[in-house]
Amino acid sequence: MEEQDRRRWGQSRRFEFMEWKLFWEGTLNRGDLEDTFGISTPQASLDLRMYREVTGENTVYDSSEKAYVPSPQIAPRFLRVSADRLLLQLRAWLTGALRREDLWFRSMPPVDITPDITRNVDASCLRRILEAMRSRKGLEVQYQSLTNTRWRIIAPHALAFDGFRWHVRAWACDRGEFRDFVISRIDQIGEAREVDYDARDDLEWSTKVTLKLRPHPRLGDAQRHAIERDYAMIDGYREIEARLSMAYYFIRRMNLDLVDLPPERLQLSLENLSEVQNAMQSAKSESKARIGGRQRRSSLPQASD
Structure with a gap:
């Protein structure tokens, strides 16, 4: 049965490949199957x-x-047609994250991206972070902030990408709160430590908010229409759900908290900016209250039998 399942999976994969070639390149022959999957001519014909x-x-x-x-009425059954997926694959190839042989183009289309200044993440560092997340332990890390370099104890519980940098979301033992730490700024990692924390107290991470985007109100009618098409807006709005901790980075990356830039530069406006900012502050305050209450309860003397 296992061997039969593998054969079925292999054939479904080849059917997906056929539809990819037909949909995106507009042509398919036996040689495409033979070269990509290393199968015989009779198998390709079959x-x-x-x-x-x-x-x-x-x-x-x-x-x-x-x-x-x-055919003009082609309706792929094995391929999930997605322009976003194809463009992400091209981007991954250009940045070296995907091999050329992992792309099914016979010849690559002319494509390029703007230069990307990548932040180096050390593999051994990331491995230790993942270990700490699985074991719910803290780590001694030498962390380089913009103001100083010092050893700290953090307890990682999640990873996050803000569009430019990878962060580890962690309980900061010295601060008594949850914070984001840029992974590339961790210089060294020491011993693992037992740490008393509960990731459920990180309400900025666990709470989601809806960002209500619209074209900047000072744009002209034609400009607003263009922005609505760019972002697939419905009735002039695009709603995006995000964690509160990630909404902070999204707002900064898109300059949605700035009011003095020209509308043509901003293009978008966050209609519920104040609501989102209030939600961030409320989550931070409630987290502190929950953490303080839990710490007080754990310090109370236990009743004896």
Whole structure:
């Protein structure tokens, strides 16, 4: 049964590949299957015949091209068509995160991205952080902030990417609160420590808020229409759900808390900015109250039998 499941998975994967080639490149032949999956010509021919039997009129054979081409009414059944996914793969290839052979293009389209200044994350550092998250322990870390370098004890419980940098969300023992630490600023990691904390107290992480985006109100009608199309807005709005701790970075990255920039530069406005900022402050205050209450309860003498 296991071997049969593997064969079915392999065939489904090849069917997905066929639809990818047809949808995105507009052509498919036996050689594509042979080269990508290392299968024989008879197996490739069998796959093509079976695919056509299963999907009906998705493909047409073009004798002049000696290849299959998509029919006008192609409806992929094995491929999840996503422009976002394809563009992310191209970006991953350009940044070195994805190998060329992992992309199914016969020849790559001309593509480029703006230079990206990556923040180096050491693999051994990330491994120790993940270990601490699994074991719910703290770590001694030498952390380089913008003001000083010192050893601290933090208890990681989540990872987060703000669009530029990777952070570890952690209980900061010296501060008595949950904070974000930029992973690339951790210079050294010492011993693991037993730490008394509860990740459920991190309400800025666990609480989500809806960001209500709209075109900047000072834009003209044509400009607003363009922004609405850019962000797939409905009735002039785009709502995005985010954790409170991540909403902070999103607002800063998109300059949504600034009012003195030209509307053409800002483009977007956060209609419920004050509501989101109040929610952040409320979550921080409630977290402190919960942590303080738990610490007071744990310090009370236990009743004896």
